[in-house]
Amino acid sequence: MMIEKTVETKCDKDVWQDFKREKSYALSYIYHQNIDFLFAYGKKFTSDEELVLDVIQDLFCYLIEKRKQLGKAENIRMYLLKAFRRRLQKEIGKRHRERELNNDLAIPTLEFTIEEEVILEEEVEEKQNEIRRGLKKMKSQQQEALYYRFSCGMDYEQVSGVMEISVVLARQLVSRGVNVLRKHMKESGFIFFLFNWKKF
Amino acid sequence: MTKNIYTKKSVEQLLEDDAFIALVRGGKIDWEEFLLQNKDNKSSLLEAKRIISALQFSEDRLGHKRKIDLWQKLEIVQLKSSKRYLRIRILQSVAACMLFLLSLGGGFYWYNESMTADYEFAANESPVQKGKTLLVLSTGEAIQLKHEQATIKVENEGKEICIVNDTTLKNLEPAKIIKKEIKLTEVVVPFGKNLSLTLSDGTKVWLNAGSRFAFPQKFEGKYRKVHLDGEGYFEVAKMKHHPFILTSNHANIEVLGTKFNVSTYDADDYSETVLLEGSVKVMGRNKLLNEKVIIEPGQSATYNTTEKKMAVVEIEEPEKNIAWINGWYEYKDVSLDKVLKKLERYYNVKFIYDENKIKKALPISGKLDLKSSIENVMPILSGVTGVNYIITSNYILIKH
Structure with a gap:
Protein backbone atom coordinates (compact mmCIF):
# COMPACT_ATOMS: atom_id res chain seq x y z
CA MET A 1 0.00 0.00 0.00
CA MET A 2 2.06 2.87 -1.25
CA ILE A 3 1.47 6.41 -2.27
CA GLU A 4 4.71 7.06 -4.05
CA LYS A 5 5.40 10.67 -4.64
CA THR A 6 8.39 10.95 -6.85
CA VAL A 7 8.71 7.88 -8.98
CA GLU A 8 5.20 7.41 -10.24
CA THR A 9 4.07 10.98 -10.62
CA LYS A 10 5.51 11.76 -14.01
CA CYS A 11 4.36 8.53 -15.37
CA ASP A 12 0.91 8.89 -13.82
CA LYS A 13 0.32 12.13 -15.61
CA ASP A 14 0.93 10.46 -18.95
CA VAL A 15 -1.12 7.41 -18.16
CA TRP A 16 -3.99 9.64 -17.16
CA GLN A 17 -3.71 11.58 -20.40
CA ASP A 18 -3.72 8.32 -22.32
CA PHE A 19 -6.77 7.21 -20.42
CA LYS A 20 -8.56 10.38 -21.42
CA ARG A 21 -7.53 9.80 -25.01
CA GLU A 22 -9.12 6.37 -24.87
CA LYS A 23 -5.94 4.38 -25.24
CA SER A 24 -7.06 0.96 -24.25
CA TYR A 25 -4.10 -0.06 -22.10
CA ALA A 26 -4.64 2.86 -19.71
CA LEU A 27 -7.85 1.66 -18.11
CA SER A 28 -6.41 -1.80 -17.61
CA TYR A 29 -3.29 -0.32 -16.06
CA ILE A 30 -5.22 1.99 -13.77
CA TYR A 31 -7.63 -0.73 -12.70
CA HIS A 32 -5.08 -3.42 -12.00
CA GLN A 33 -2.67 -1.07 -10.26
CA ASN A 34 -5.30 0.21 -7.87
CA ILE A 35 -8.03 -2.35 -7.35
CA ASP A 36 -6.35 -4.09 -4.41
CA PHE A 37 -5.65 -0.82 -2.72
CA LEU A 38 -9.17 0.55 -3.21
CA PHE A 39 -10.77 -2.65 -1.98
CA ALA A 40 -8.61 -2.86 1.16
CA TYR A 41 -9.13 0.82 1.76
CA GLY A 42 -12.90 0.59 1.34
CA LYS A 43 -13.01 -2.25 3.82
CA LYS A 44 -11.76 0.14 6.48
CA PHE A 45 -15.06 2.00 6.30
CA THR A 46 -17.44 -0.91 6.07
CA SER A 47 -17.32 -4.65 6.38
CA ASP A 48 -19.78 -4.93 3.47
CA GLU A 49 -17.66 -6.19 0.57
CA GLU A 50 -20.47 -5.88 -1.95
CA LEU A 51 -20.95 -2.26 -1.08
CA VAL A 52 -17.24 -1.60 -1.55
CA LEU A 53 -17.23 -3.37 -4.91
CA ASP A 54 -20.38 -1.54 -6.05
CA VAL A 55 -18.82 1.80 -5.28
CA ILE A 56 -15.59 0.84 -7.05
CA GLN A 57 -17.59 -0.21 -10.09
CA ASP A 58 -19.62 3.01 -10.10
CA LEU A 59 -16.49 5.05 -9.77
CA PHE A 60 -14.80 3.40 -12.74
CA CYS A 61 -17.95 3.60 -14.85
CA TYR A 62 -18.13 7.28 -14.11
CA LEU A 63 -14.48 7.76 -15.05
CA ILE A 64 -14.91 5.88 -18.31
CA GLU A 65 -18.03 7.73 -19.34
CA LYS A 66 -16.79 11.16 -18.38
CA ARG A 67 -13.19 10.73 -19.26
CA LYS A 68 -13.08 13.54 -21.74
CA GLN A 69 -14.21 15.99 -19.12
CA LEU A 70 -11.96 14.80 -16.31
CA GLY A 71 -9.26 17.09 -14.94
CA LYS A 72 -5.58 16.30 -14.70
CA ALA A 73 -4.23 13.73 -12.29
CA GLU A 74 -0.69 14.08 -11.04
CA ASN A 75 -1.05 11.05 -8.83
CA ILE A 76 -3.66 8.58 -9.99
CA ARG A 77 -3.95 6.76 -6.72
CA MET A 78 -4.57 9.96 -4.83
CA TYR A 79 -7.13 10.96 -7.41
CA LEU A 80 -8.97 7.65 -7.14
CA LEU A 81 -8.74 7.61 -3.39
CA LYS A 82 -10.35 11.01 -3.01
CA ALA A 83 -13.11 10.28 -5.49
CA PHE A 84 -13.72 6.86 -3.99
CA ARG A 85 -13.88 8.14 -0.43
CA ARG A 86 -16.46 10.75 -1.40
CA ARG A 87 -18.65 8.22 -3.18
CA LEU A 88 -18.36 5.71 -0.40
CA GLN A 89 -19.34 8.32 2.15
CA LYS A 90 -22.38 9.26 0.11
CA GLU A 91 -23.43 5.65 -0.37
CA ILE A 92 -22.98 4.70 3.26
CA GLY A 93 -24.95 7.80 4.24
CA LYS A 94 -27.71 6.90 1.83
CA ARG A 95 -28.02 3.36 3.12
CA HIS A 96 -27.94 4.60 6.65
CA ARG A 97 -30.83 6.98 5.99
CA GLU A 98 -32.80 4.23 4.33
CA ARG A 99 -32.52 2.18 7.47
CA GLU A 100 -33.27 4.96 9.89
CA LEU A 101 -36.21 6.70 8.31
CA ASN A 102 -37.06 8.72 11.36
CA ASN A 103 -33.63 10.20 11.46
CA ASP A 104 -33.18 11.40 7.94
CA LEU A 105 -31.46 14.64 8.77
CA ALA A 106 -28.53 13.20 10.60
CA ILE A 107 -25.63 12.62 8.24
CA PRO A 108 -23.46 10.00 9.80
CA THR A 109 -19.79 10.67 9.93
CA LEU A 110 -17.63 8.24 8.05
CA GLU A 111 -16.62 5.61 10.51
CA PHE A 112 -13.07 4.57 9.94
CA THR A 113 -11.58 1.61 11.75
CA ILE A 114 -8.12 0.43 10.95
CA GLU A 115 -8.97 -3.03 12.12
CA GLU A 116 -12.21 -4.45 13.34
CA GLU A 117 -10.46 -6.68 15.77
CA VAL A 118 -6.79 -6.44 16.36
CA ILE A 119 -5.49 -9.62 14.91
CA LEU A 120 -2.48 -10.87 16.73
CA GLU A 121 -0.10 -11.50 13.96
CA GLU A 122 2.65 -13.77 15.07
CA GLU A 123 5.32 -12.04 13.15
CA VAL A 124 4.45 -8.72 14.73
CA GLU A 125 6.06 -8.28 18.06
CA GLU A 126 3.87 -8.01 21.12
CA LYS A 127 4.67 -4.33 21.63
CA GLN A 128 3.28 -3.53 18.24
CA ASN A 129 0.08 -5.34 19.01
CA GLU A 130 -0.07 -3.31 22.18
CA ILE A 131 0.19 -0.14 20.09
CA ARG A 132 -2.57 -1.31 17.81
CA ARG A 133 -4.86 -1.86 20.74
CA GLY A 134 -4.29 1.78 21.56
CA LEU A 135 -6.01 2.69 18.29
CA LYS A 136 -9.31 1.68 19.79
CA LYS A 137 -9.04 4.51 22.26
CA MET A 138 -9.14 7.21 19.63
CA LYS A 139 -11.71 8.80 17.37
CA SER A 140 -12.31 7.47 13.92
CA GLN A 141 -10.97 10.67 12.34
CA GLN A 142 -7.71 10.32 14.23
CA GLN A 143 -7.36 6.73 13.16
CA GLU A 144 -8.01 7.71 9.59
CA ALA A 145 -5.39 10.45 9.67
CA LEU A 146 -2.82 8.11 11.20
CA TYR A 147 -3.60 5.58 8.52
CA TYR A 148 -2.90 8.03 5.69
CA ARG A 149 0.18 9.42 7.35
CA PHE A 150 1.91 6.23 8.49
CA SER A 151 0.29 3.33 6.64
CA CYS A 152 0.14 5.08 3.28
CA GLY A 153 3.08 7.45 3.82
CA MET A 154 1.22 10.60 2.78
CA ASP A 155 2.36 14.10 3.64
CA TYR A 156 0.05 16.48 5.47
CA GLU A 157 -1.13 18.16 2.34
CA GLN A 158 -2.27 14.85 0.94
CA VAL A 159 -3.91 13.88 4.21
CA SER A 160 -5.81 17.15 4.29
CA GLY A 161 -6.77 16.77 0.64
CA VAL A 162 -8.25 13.32 1.09
CA MET A 163 -10.07 14.09 4.31
CA GLU A 164 -11.23 17.45 3.00
CA ILE A 165 -9.96 19.27 6.08
CA SER A 166 -7.31 21.94 6.59
CA VAL A 167 -3.63 21.08 6.79
CA VAL A 168 -3.60 22.45 10.35
CA LEU A 169 -6.36 20.10 11.39
CA ALA A 170 -4.64 17.18 9.64
CA ARG A 171 -1.49 17.89 11.66
CA GLN A 172 -3.50 18.11 14.85
CA LEU A 173 -5.26 14.83 14.23
CA VAL A 174 -2.01 13.03 13.56
CA SER A 175 -0.16 14.47 16.52
CA ARG A 176 -3.06 13.81 18.91
CA GLY A 177 -3.31 10.30 17.58
CA VAL A 178 0.38 9.76 18.15
CA ASN A 179 0.04 11.06 21.71
CA VAL A 180 -2.75 8.60 22.43
CA LEU A 181 -0.61 5.76 21.12
CA ARG A 182 2.44 6.80 23.11
CA LYS A 183 0.46 7.21 26.27
CA HIS A 184 -1.11 3.82 25.75
CA MET A 185 2.33 2.32 25.18
CA LYS A 186 3.67 3.74 28.41
CA GLU A 187 0.72 2.56 30.46
CA SER A 188 0.72 -0.91 29.06
CA GLY A 189 4.51 -1.00 29.29
CA PHE A 190 4.25 -0.14 32.96
CA ILE A 191 1.68 -2.83 33.61
CA PHE A 192 3.84 -5.24 31.71
CA PHE A 193 6.77 -4.25 33.91
CA LEU A 194 4.81 -4.71 37.15
CA PHE A 195 3.51 -8.02 36.01
CA ASN A 196 6.95 -9.32 35.25
CA TRP A 197 8.53 -7.74 38.24
CA LYS A 198 6.38 -9.85 40.55
CA LYS A 199 7.89 -12.93 39.06
CA PHE A 200 11.33 -12.07 40.26
CA MET B 1 25.06 8.61 6.12
CA LEU B 55 0.58 0.82 11.66
CA GLN B 56 1.56 -1.37 8.73
CA PHE B 57 -1.28 -3.82 8.36
CA SER B 58 -1.93 -6.88 6.37
CA GLU B 59 -4.78 -5.84 4.13
CA ASP B 60 -8.04 -7.46 3.14
CA ARG B 61 -7.58 -9.03 -0.24
CA LEU B 62 -9.99 -9.23 -3.07
CA GLY B 63 -10.17 -12.70 -4.63
CA HIS B 64 -8.73 -13.12 -8.07
CA LYS B 65 -12.03 -14.18 -9.58
CA ARG B 66 -13.96 -11.18 -8.34
CA LYS B 67 -11.21 -8.92 -9.52
CA ILE B 68 -11.47 -10.38 -13.00
CA ASP B 69 -15.29 -10.35 -12.96
CA LEU B 70 -15.31 -6.67 -12.18
CA TRP B 71 -12.66 -6.01 -14.79
CA GLN B 72 -14.75 -7.73 -17.46
CA LYS B 73 -17.75 -5.59 -16.62
CA LEU B 74 -15.62 -2.48 -16.94
CA GLU B 75 -14.21 -3.60 -20.25
CA ILE B 76 -17.73 -3.81 -21.59
CA VAL B 77 -18.54 -0.36 -20.30
CA GLN B 78 -15.42 0.90 -21.99
CA LEU B 79 -16.32 -0.87 -25.19
CA LYS B 80 -19.79 0.60 -25.25
CA SER B 81 -18.54 4.09 -24.64
CA SER B 82 -15.98 3.83 -27.38
CA LYS B 83 -16.53 5.30 -30.81
CA ARG B 84 -14.93 2.34 -32.43
CA TYR B 85 -17.79 0.21 -31.30
CA LEU B 86 -18.80 -1.85 -34.27
CA ARG B 87 -22.40 -2.04 -35.06
CA ILE B 88 -23.23 -4.98 -37.13
CA ARG B 89 -26.60 -4.75 -38.66
CA ILE B 90 -28.77 -7.67 -38.69
CA LEU B 91 -30.98 -8.86 -41.37
CA GLN B 92 -34.25 -9.92 -39.95
CA SER B 93 -34.38 -12.88 -42.20
CA VAL B 94 -36.62 -15.64 -41.21
CA ALA B 95 -35.18 -18.21 -43.40
CA ALA B 96 -31.73 -19.25 -42.77
CA CYS B 97 -31.13 -21.66 -40.10
CA MET B 98 -28.29 -22.24 -37.93
CA LEU B 99 -27.76 -24.75 -35.73
CA PHE B 100 -26.23 -27.38 -34.17
CA LEU B 101 -27.34 -30.18 -32.42
CA LEU B 102 -28.12 -30.85 -29.14
CA SER B 103 -27.86 -33.98 -27.56
CA LEU B 104 -30.58 -34.75 -25.39
CA GLY B 105 -29.84 -34.90 -22.01
CA GLY B 106 -31.42 -37.09 -19.81
CA GLY B 107 -31.12 -37.10 -16.31
CA PHE B 108 -30.52 -40.22 -14.73
CA TYR B 109 -29.63 -41.34 -11.43
CA TRP B 110 -29.37 -44.79 -10.12
CA TYR B 111 -29.78 -44.39 -6.49
CA ASN B 112 -28.99 -47.62 -4.75
CA GLU B 113 -25.99 -49.31 -3.27
CA SER B 114 -24.44 -49.56 -6.69
CA MET B 115 -24.14 -45.79 -6.97
CA THR B 116 -24.05 -43.93 -3.81
CA ALA B 117 -21.72 -41.06 -3.35
CA ASP B 118 -21.10 -38.32 -5.90
CA TYR B 119 -17.92 -38.70 -7.81
CA GLU B 120 -15.35 -35.97 -7.38
CA PHE B 121 -12.98 -35.42 -10.22
CA ALA B 122 -9.33 -35.42 -9.23
CA ALA B 123 -8.81 -33.04 -12.15
CA ASN B 124 -11.15 -30.56 -10.58
CA GLU B 125 -10.58 -27.57 -12.78
CA SER B 126 -14.20 -27.47 -13.71
CA PRO B 127 -14.45 -25.06 -16.58
CA VAL B 128 -11.93 -26.88 -18.69
CA GLN B 129 -11.34 -23.95 -20.95
CA LYS B 130 -7.70 -24.04 -21.67
CA GLY B 131 -4.73 -26.20 -22.32
CA LYS B 132 -4.39 -29.64 -23.73
CA THR B 133 -6.43 -32.74 -23.39
CA LEU B 134 -5.36 -34.50 -20.22
CA LEU B 135 -5.27 -38.13 -19.22
CA VAL B 136 -5.12 -38.52 -15.46
CA LEU B 137 -4.13 -42.02 -14.38
CA SER B 138 -5.48 -43.62 -11.24
CA THR B 139 -2.09 -42.99 -9.70
CA GLY B 140 -2.68 -39.27 -10.09
CA GLU B 141 -0.14 -38.90 -12.85
CA ALA B 142 -1.36 -36.51 -15.55
CA ILE B 143 -0.36 -36.90 -19.18
CA GLN B 144 -0.91 -34.20 -21.80
CA LEU B 145 -2.11 -35.42 -25.16
CA LYS B 146 -0.62 -33.82 -28.22
CA HIS B 147 -3.50 -34.06 -30.66
CA GLU B 148 -6.55 -31.85 -30.95
CA GLN B 149 -8.60 -34.96 -31.55
CA ALA B 150 -7.02 -37.67 -29.49
CA THR B 151 -7.85 -41.36 -29.40
CA ILE B 152 -7.27 -43.54 -26.38
CA LYS B 153 -7.73 -47.28 -26.03
CA VAL B 154 -7.67 -49.40 -22.92
CA GLU B 155 -6.29 -52.76 -24.00
CA ASN B 156 -5.18 -56.10 -22.74
CA GLU B 157 -7.90 -56.30 -20.10
CA GLY B 158 -7.04 -52.99 -18.58
CA LYS B 159 -3.32 -53.55 -18.32
CA GLU B 160 -2.45 -51.10 -21.05
CA ILE B 161 -3.59 -47.66 -22.01
CA CYS B 162 -2.74 -46.78 -25.56
CA ILE B 163 -2.76 -43.25 -26.89
CA VAL B 164 -3.10 -43.70 -30.62
CA ASN B 165 -0.43 -41.93 -32.66
CA ASP B 166 1.34 -41.05 -29.48
CA THR B 167 2.74 -43.36 -26.88
CA THR B 168 1.56 -46.56 -25.37
CA LEU B 169 1.60 -46.71 -21.63
CA LYS B 170 2.30 -50.29 -20.82
CA ASN B 171 2.10 -52.43 -17.78
CA LEU B 172 -0.22 -50.26 -15.86
CA GLU B 173 -1.40 -52.05 -12.81
CA PRO B 174 -5.16 -52.10 -12.65
CA ALA B 175 -6.49 -49.65 -10.12
CA LYS B 176 -6.01 -50.77 -6.57
CA ILE B 177 -8.90 -50.95 -4.24
CA ILE B 178 -8.38 -48.53 -1.44
CA LYS B 179 -11.04 -48.27 1.22
CA LYS B 180 -13.42 -49.99 -1.16
CA GLU B 181 -13.19 -47.04 -3.47
CA ILE B 182 -11.84 -47.76 -6.84
CA LYS B 183 -9.65 -45.01 -8.12
CA LEU B 184 -10.67 -44.06 -11.59
CA THR B 185 -8.77 -42.87 -14.59
CA GLU B 186 -9.90 -39.49 -15.89
CA VAL B 187 -9.74 -37.61 -19.12
CA VAL B 188 -10.23 -33.87 -19.37
CA VAL B 189 -11.18 -32.50 -22.79
CA PRO B 190 -10.85 -28.70 -22.91
CA PHE B 191 -13.06 -26.35 -24.90
CA GLY B 192 -12.24 -26.58 -28.57
CA LYS B 193 -11.01 -30.20 -28.41
CA ASN B 194 -12.53 -33.66 -28.53
CA LEU B 195 -11.51 -37.22 -27.85
CA SER B 196 -12.49 -40.79 -28.57
CA LEU B 197 -11.92 -43.58 -26.15
CA THR B 198 -12.28 -47.34 -26.05
CA LEU B 199 -12.84 -48.79 -22.59
CA SER B 200 -11.63 -52.16 -21.37
CA ASP B 201 -15.00 -53.83 -22.09
CA GLY B 202 -14.93 -52.60 -25.70
CA THR B 203 -17.38 -49.73 -25.10
CA LYS B 204 -16.62 -46.78 -27.34
CA VAL B 205 -16.94 -43.25 -26.09
CA TRP B 206 -16.67 -39.95 -27.97
CA LEU B 207 -16.24 -36.95 -25.73
CA ASN B 208 -17.17 -33.49 -26.86
CA ALA B 209 -15.37 -30.24 -26.01
CA GLY B 210 -15.40 -29.10 -22.38
CA SER B 211 -15.97 -32.55 -20.87
CA ARG B 212 -14.50 -34.55 -18.02
CA PHE B 213 -14.97 -38.27 -17.89
CA ALA B 214 -13.91 -40.84 -15.28
CA PHE B 215 -13.69 -44.57 -15.87
CA PRO B 216 -11.98 -47.58 -14.30
CA GLN B 217 -9.05 -48.94 -16.20
CA LYS B 218 -10.66 -52.31 -15.79
CA PHE B 219 -14.32 -52.94 -14.95
CA GLU B 220 -14.76 -55.11 -11.91
CA GLY B 221 -17.81 -56.18 -9.96
CA LYS B 222 -21.38 -56.30 -11.10
CA TYR B 223 -21.72 -52.81 -12.51
CA ARG B 224 -19.69 -51.00 -15.07
CA LYS B 225 -19.65 -47.51 -13.67
CA VAL B 226 -18.40 -44.29 -15.25
CA HIS B 227 -18.94 -40.60 -14.48
CA LEU B 228 -19.40 -37.67 -16.86
CA ASP B 229 -19.47 -33.89 -16.73
CA GLY B 230 -19.99 -32.88 -20.33
CA GLU B 231 -21.24 -34.41 -23.53
CA GLY B 232 -20.49 -37.87 -24.83
CA TYR B 233 -21.73 -40.37 -27.35
CA PHE B 234 -21.57 -43.95 -26.08
CA GLU B 235 -21.63 -47.23 -27.92
CA VAL B 236 -21.88 -49.57 -24.99
CA ALA B 237 -20.68 -53.15 -25.44
CA LYS B 238 -23.39 -55.67 -24.57
CA MET B 239 -22.88 -57.52 -21.31
CA LYS B 240 -26.12 -58.89 -20.01
CA HIS B 241 -25.05 -59.36 -16.43
CA HIS B 242 -23.05 -56.21 -16.09
CA PRO B 243 -25.20 -53.12 -16.46
CA PHE B 244 -23.38 -50.03 -17.63
CA ILE B 245 -24.11 -47.06 -15.40
CA LEU B 246 -23.25 -43.50 -16.25
CA THR B 247 -23.54 -41.03 -13.39
CA SER B 248 -23.47 -37.27 -13.57
CA ASN B 249 -24.36 -34.46 -11.25
CA HIS B 250 -27.76 -34.08 -12.87
CA ALA B 251 -28.91 -37.57 -13.69
CA ASN B 252 -27.86 -41.20 -14.06
CA ILE B 253 -28.28 -43.57 -16.97
CA GLU B 254 -28.37 -47.33 -16.80
CA VAL B 255 -28.05 -49.49 -19.89
CA LEU B 256 -27.17 -53.01 -20.89
CA GLY B 257 -25.90 -52.53 -24.42
CA THR B 258 -26.87 -49.59 -26.56
CA LYS B 259 -25.98 -46.41 -28.38
CA PHE B 260 -26.87 -43.09 -26.82
CA ASN B 261 -25.74 -39.51 -26.64
CA VAL B 262 -25.80 -37.60 -23.39
CA SER B 263 -25.17 -33.97 -22.64
CA THR B 264 -24.86 -33.42 -18.94
CA TYR B 265 -22.59 -30.48 -18.25
CA ASP B 266 -22.37 -29.49 -14.60
CA ALA B 267 -22.54 -25.90 -15.75
CA ASP B 268 -25.94 -26.43 -17.38
CA ASP B 269 -29.17 -27.00 -15.53
CA TYR B 270 -30.25 -29.96 -17.55
CA SER B 271 -29.19 -33.36 -18.73
CA GLU B 272 -30.31 -34.60 -22.09
CA THR B 273 -30.10 -38.18 -23.31
CA VAL B 274 -30.89 -39.28 -26.86
CA LEU B 275 -31.17 -42.95 -27.58
CA LEU B 276 -30.17 -44.36 -30.93
CA GLU B 277 -30.30 -48.08 -30.25
CA GLY B 278 -31.32 -50.46 -27.47
CA SER B 279 -32.93 -49.09 -24.35
CA VAL B 280 -31.84 -46.97 -21.43
CA LYS B 281 -33.18 -46.06 -18.05
CA VAL B 282 -32.73 -42.41 -17.20
CA MET B 283 -33.07 -41.24 -13.63
CA GLY B 284 -33.12 -37.64 -12.50
CA ARG B 285 -31.06 -37.02 -9.44
CA ASN B 286 -33.91 -36.03 -7.24
CA LYS B 287 -33.51 -38.23 -4.26
CA LEU B 288 -37.02 -37.72 -2.99
CA LEU B 289 -38.91 -38.60 -6.11
CA ASN B 290 -36.33 -40.70 -7.83
CA GLU B 291 -37.92 -39.92 -11.14
CA LYS B 292 -37.02 -42.39 -13.81
CA VAL B 293 -38.04 -43.17 -17.35
CA ILE B 294 -37.15 -45.86 -19.81
CA ILE B 295 -36.77 -44.53 -23.32
CA GLU B 296 -36.77 -46.16 -26.70
CA PRO B 297 -34.70 -45.47 -29.78
CA GLY B 298 -35.66 -42.18 -31.32
CA GLN B 299 -36.67 -40.66 -28.01
CA SER B 300 -34.92 -38.21 -25.82
CA ALA B 301 -35.21 -37.70 -22.09
CA THR B 302 -34.37 -34.31 -20.66
CA TYR B 303 -34.10 -33.82 -16.95
CA ASN B 304 -34.20 -30.24 -15.78
CA THR B 305 -32.46 -29.91 -12.46
CA THR B 306 -33.96 -26.54 -11.62
CA GLU B 307 -37.54 -27.58 -12.21
CA LYS B 308 -36.81 -31.17 -11.26
CA LYS B 309 -38.81 -32.37 -14.22
CA MET B 310 -38.24 -35.11 -16.72
CA ALA B 311 -39.49 -34.67 -20.26
CA VAL B 312 -39.53 -37.37 -22.92
CA VAL B 313 -39.97 -36.43 -26.56
CA GLU B 314 -39.75 -38.14 -29.91
CA ILE B 315 -36.84 -37.06 -32.08
CA GLU B 316 -37.19 -37.15 -35.83
CA GLU B 317 -33.64 -37.88 -36.80
CA PRO B 318 -31.80 -38.89 -33.68
CA GLU B 319 -28.52 -39.45 -35.51
CA LYS B 320 -28.32 -35.69 -35.98
CA ASN B 321 -27.60 -35.54 -32.30
CA ILE B 322 -24.28 -37.19 -32.82
CA ALA B 323 -23.25 -35.15 -35.84
CA TRP B 324 -20.68 -33.42 -33.63
CA ILE B 325 -18.57 -36.54 -33.79
CA ASN B 326 -18.05 -35.74 -37.46
CA GLY B 327 -17.48 -32.04 -36.95
CA TRP B 328 -20.84 -30.41 -37.47
CA TYR B 329 -23.84 -29.52 -35.42
CA GLU B 330 -27.39 -29.77 -36.50
CA TYR B 331 -30.23 -28.43 -34.41
CA LYS B 332 -33.90 -27.91 -34.71
CA ASP B 333 -36.03 -25.53 -32.66
CA VAL B 334 -33.30 -25.01 -30.13
CA SER B 335 -33.16 -21.96 -27.89
CA LEU B 336 -30.46 -19.41 -28.62
CA ASP B 337 -28.84 -19.72 -25.21
CA LYS B 338 -28.33 -23.44 -25.74
CA VAL B 339 -26.74 -22.75 -29.10
CA LEU B 340 -24.43 -20.15 -27.57
CA LYS B 341 -23.36 -22.53 -24.82
CA LYS B 342 -22.52 -25.17 -27.38
CA LEU B 343 -20.51 -22.70 -29.42
CA GLU B 344 -18.64 -21.55 -26.33
CA ARG B 345 -17.49 -25.09 -25.70
CA TYR B 346 -16.73 -25.98 -29.22
CA TYR B 347 -14.82 -22.85 -30.13
CA ASN B 348 -13.46 -22.03 -26.70
CA VAL B 349 -14.94 -18.55 -26.75
CA LYS B 350 -16.94 -16.66 -24.16
CA PHE B 351 -20.24 -14.96 -24.90
CA ILE B 352 -21.51 -12.13 -22.79
CA TYR B 353 -25.23 -11.51 -23.00
CA ASP B 354 -28.34 -10.68 -21.08
CA GLU B 355 -29.78 -14.08 -20.20
CA ASN B 356 -33.33 -12.88 -19.79
CA LYS B 357 -33.40 -11.35 -23.25
CA ILE B 358 -31.74 -14.33 -24.85
CA LYS B 359 -34.27 -16.68 -23.31
CA LYS B 360 -37.06 -14.76 -24.98
CA ALA B 361 -35.50 -15.16 -28.42
CA LEU B 362 -37.25 -17.53 -30.80
CA PRO B 363 -35.94 -21.06 -31.12
CA ILE B 364 -33.74 -21.58 -34.13
CA SER B 365 -32.85 -24.43 -36.45
CA GLY B 366 -29.90 -24.99 -38.66
CA LYS B 367 -26.67 -26.68 -39.38
CA LEU B 368 -23.26 -25.51 -38.48
CA ASP B 369 -19.91 -26.61 -39.80
CA LEU B 370 -17.71 -26.77 -36.77
CA LYS B 371 -14.63 -26.66 -38.91
CA SER B 372 -15.28 -23.11 -40.01
CA SER B 373 -14.05 -20.41 -37.66
CA ILE B 374 -16.18 -18.52 -35.16
CA GLU B 375 -15.65 -15.40 -37.26
CA ASN B 376 -17.50 -17.12 -40.10
CA VAL B 377 -20.15 -18.57 -37.86
CA MET B 378 -21.18 -15.35 -36.12
CA PRO B 379 -22.51 -13.48 -39.19
CA ILE B 380 -24.76 -16.43 -39.96
CA LEU B 381 -26.02 -16.64 -36.41
CA SER B 382 -26.59 -12.91 -36.41
CA GLY B 383 -28.51 -13.15 -39.66
CA VAL B 384 -30.83 -15.80 -38.33
CA THR B 385 -31.47 -14.41 -34.89
CA GLY B 386 -31.22 -10.70 -35.44
CA VAL B 387 -28.74 -10.09 -32.67
CA ASN B 388 -25.76 -7.77 -32.89
CA TYR B 389 -22.37 -8.85 -31.69
CA ILE B 390 -18.88 -7.57 -31.10
CA ILE B 391 -15.88 -9.85 -31.16
CA THR B 392 -13.04 -8.88 -28.85
CA SER B 393 -9.92 -10.78 -27.94
CA ASN B 394 -11.48 -12.17 -24.78
CA TYR B 395 -15.15 -12.57 -25.48
CA ILE B 396 -18.04 -11.95 -27.81
CA LEU B 397 -20.59 -9.43 -26.68
CA ILE B 398 -24.15 -10.13 -27.81
CA LYS B 399 -26.47 -7.15 -28.15
CA HIS B 400 -30.14 -6.93 -28.86
Missing part, protein backbone atom coordinates in the same frame (compact mmCIF):
# COMPACT_ATOMS: atom_id res chain seq x y z
CA THR B 2 21.97 8.29 8.26
CA LYS B 3 24.01 8.92 11.36
CA ASN B 4 23.96 12.66 11.81
CA ILE B 5 20.43 13.18 10.71
CA TYR B 6 18.81 11.07 13.38
CA THR B 7 21.00 11.35 16.47
CA LYS B 8 19.25 14.31 18.00
CA LYS B 9 15.64 13.93 17.02
CA SER B 10 12.87 13.28 19.50
CA VAL B 11 10.08 10.77 18.87
CA GLU B 12 7.75 13.60 17.78
CA GLN B 13 10.32 14.94 15.36
CA LEU B 14 11.00 11.53 13.91
CA LEU B 15 7.29 11.01 13.30
CA GLU B 16 7.23 14.34 11.44
CA ASP B 17 10.05 13.23 9.20
CA ASP B 18 8.83 11.89 5.86
CA ALA B 19 12.19 10.31 5.11
CA PHE B 20 12.20 8.43 8.39
CA ILE B 21 8.65 7.17 7.80
CA ALA B 22 9.66 6.02 4.33
CA LEU B 23 12.68 4.26 5.84
CA VAL B 24 10.51 2.26 8.24
CA ARG B 25 7.81 1.53 5.66
CA GLY B 26 10.36 0.40 3.14
CA GLY B 27 11.56 -2.23 5.61
CA LYS B 28 14.83 -2.54 3.77
CA ILE B 29 17.38 -1.46 6.34
CA ASP B 30 19.21 -3.45 8.98
CA TRP B 31 17.80 -2.07 12.20
CA GLU B 32 20.40 -3.52 14.52
CA GLU B 33 23.07 -1.86 12.49
CA PHE B 34 21.09 1.35 12.27
CA LEU B 35 20.46 1.54 16.01
CA LEU B 36 24.10 0.82 16.68
CA GLN B 37 25.16 3.70 14.49
CA ASN B 38 22.73 5.98 16.28
CA LYS B 39 23.02 4.51 19.74
CA ASP B 40 22.87 7.87 21.51
CA ASN B 41 19.29 8.18 20.41
CA LYS B 42 18.37 4.54 20.48
CA SER B 43 15.25 4.72 22.64
CA SER B 44 13.56 7.47 20.60
CA LEU B 45 14.37 5.79 17.32
CA LEU B 46 13.06 2.49 18.59
CA GLU B 47 9.82 3.98 19.86
CA ALA B 48 9.16 5.90 16.66
CA LYS B 49 9.96 2.86 14.61
CA ARG B 50 7.59 0.72 16.66
CA ILE B 51 4.73 3.12 16.19
CA ILE B 52 5.20 3.28 12.45
CA SER B 53 5.61 -0.45 12.00
CA ALA B 54 2.60 -1.16 14.18
